[in-house]
Amino acid sequence: MRTAMAGVLAMAMAACGGMALSGGGSGVAGQGSALRDVRPNGKGGGLMSGDARGGNHGGGGGQSGNGIYYHGGPLILGTTNAYYVWYGDWSGNSATSILTDLAKGIGGTPYFNINTTYYDGAGTHVTNAVSYGGDVVDGYPYGKALSDSDIQSIVLDAISSGALPSDANGVYFVLTSKDVKETSGFCKYYCGWHTYTTTASGTPIKYAFIGDPDQCPSGCEAQSSSSPNDNPGADGMASVIAHELEESVTDPELDAWYDRRGYENADKCAWTFGTTYTTSNGSLANMSFDGRDWLIQRNWVNASGGYCALSYSAPLAVQ
Ligand SMILES: [Zn+2]
Numbered sequence: 001m002r003t004a005m006a007g008v009l010a011m012a013m014a015a016c017g018g019m020a021l022s023g024g025g026s027g028v029a030g031q032g033s034a035l036r037d038v039r040p041n042g043k044g045g046g047l048m049s050g051d052a053r054g055g056n057h058g059g060g061g062g063q064s065g066n067g068i069y070y071h072g073g074p075l076i077l078g079t080t081n082a083y084y085v086w087y088g089d090w091s092g093n094s095a096t097s098i099l100t101d102l103a104k105g106i107g108g109t110p111y112f113n114i115n116t117t118y119y120d121g122a123g124t125h126v127t128n129a130v131s132y133g134g135d136v137v138d139g140y141p142y143g144k145a146l147s148d149s150d151i152q153s154i155v156l157d158a159i160s161s162g163a164l165p166s167d168a169n170g171v172y173f174v175l176t177s178k179d180v181k182e183t184s185g186f187c188k189y190y191c192g193w194h195t196y197t198t199t200a201s202g203t204p205i206k207y208a209f210i211g212d213p214d215q216c217p218s219g220c221e222a223q224s225s226s227s228p229n230d231n232p233g234a235d236g237m238a239s240v241i242a243h244e245l246e247e248s249v250t251d252p253e254l255d256a257w258y259d260r261r262g263y264e265n266a267d268k269c270a271w272t273f274g275t276t277y278t279t280s281n282g283s284l285a286n287m288s289f290d291g292r293d294w295l296i297q298r299n300w301v302n303a304s305g306g307y308c309a310l311s312y313s314a315p316l317a318v319q
Pocket of ligand 1: 042043044045243244247264266267
């Protein structure tokens with residue numbers, strides 16, 4: 001598995017930081033060094049192999065601080081609303097219930113609380129709150145080989161048709177069934193990605209692509225024979241959805257929180273899972289919420305020097 005994926009790894013890592021140097025955008029006092037940082041392209045994190053595993057994304061490279069820097073852009077503040085677009089054929093697939101439970105349950109967990117260590121230029125922190133906003137079943141209006149711009153069209157179609165609301169606090173996930181390709185590099189360079197656009201009326205829209213990794217279990221599924229919810233594809237997607245969700249919240253327009261290499265918070269901990277336990281079906285999990293066990297990657301804590309973790313509790317204030 002590792003060998004099979006090694007050939008594409010170098011390209012995957014190049015894709016992570018393959019953007020032009022940031023011009024800095026809006027300047028941020030006290031963040032001068034951050035202006036040289038490589039801007040993320042929303043496709044960081046790569047595949048589950050080689051350097052992307054084992055925490056090598058950690059560290060951050062900063063001489064001081066928490067190894068991740070604020071670049072002046074907006075965050076999603078207050079409750080984040082998650083919306084799903086089920087693209088393709090999901091009939092008879094338990095992913096629809098598993099991943100809906102994920103979106104309903106991840107807010108308020110000690111895991112999502114890690115994101116509250118991120119804040120905007122006014123010092124307003126992310127809230128540990130996610131609401132499931134609803135979904136739409138989409139069929140194959142753009143066929144079975146999708147481009148990045150097709151993904152954007154799928155989201156904007158769902159909004160313009162009224163199937164989903166136009167929500168600046170939303171993150172819209174396009175979830176494709178296992179017979180659908182994403183031709184810019186799903187299963188080759190990435191397992192998912194996030195970015196943003198605006199509607200015709202000017203509402204900023206954050207959206208993400210997540211494919212069913214049953215078409216490339218060695219690249220995008222941490223466990224491919226058994227998994228906590230008896231659906232390795234859906235359990236693989238759960239970790240990638242969490243990854244793109246926390247990046248969408250802390251770096252929705254790719255100009256807020258990332259490190260010098262262009263790694264956003266979840267990129268820095270991609271494919272690392274911390275302490276695991278064995279579930280009743282013999283698979284591994286590392287957290288439980290909403291009545292289910294999950295194996296979800298760690299996220300970067302923007303406190304105490306910075307580190308990958310599965311949970312965060314704010315220290316008690318000292319007067
Ligand atoms: Zn990422």
